[in-house]
Amino acid sequence: MRFLRALFGAGAPPADEAIHLYVRCARCGTIVHVRVDPRNELLLEFDDGGMPAGYRLVKEVMDARCFRLMRAELVYDRSRRERERSIAGGAFATREEYERQQGAATPRSGA
Numbered sequence: 001m002r003f004l005r006a007l008f009g010a011g012a013p014p015a016d017e018a019i020h021l022y023v024r025c026a027r028c029g030t031i032v033h034v035r036v037d038p039r040n041e042l043l044l045e046f047d048d049g050g051m052p053a054g055y056r057l058v059k060e061v062m063d064a065r066c067f068r069l070m071r072a073e074l075v076y077d078r079s080r081r082e083r084e085r086s087i088a089g090g091a092f093a094t095r096e097e098y099e100r101q102q103g104a105a106t107p108r109s110g111a
């Protein structure tokens with residue numbers, strides 16, 4: 001992945017911090033965990049002057065129960081701090097809510 005880092009150049013965000021999204025389907029309530037690789041999925045945006053303004057992430061998510069498509073959109077500043085997030089077709093959930101759902105649906109063995 002060295003070449004990708006080279007493409008981003010100096011001042012690039014840390015390369016190996018995955019972004020974890022948890023979204024709840026508005027129809028069936030299933031919470032889906034999505035792991036986003038920022039190296040591949042963050043889009044660099046530029047301001048009117050042509051300077052890097054920040055990053056945008058657009059992620060389409062489908063739950064495994066009713067297969068409804070949700071569309072999450074997150075905006076980050078140049079330091080990759082989250083500025084805003086929105087989602088169509090669902091709602092953002094927390095990791096705790098997701099893990100609670102996992103525990104209720106499929107008891108894990110050997111954990």
Ligand SMILES: [Zn+2]
Nearest residue numbers: 025028063066
């Ligand atoms: Zn659903």
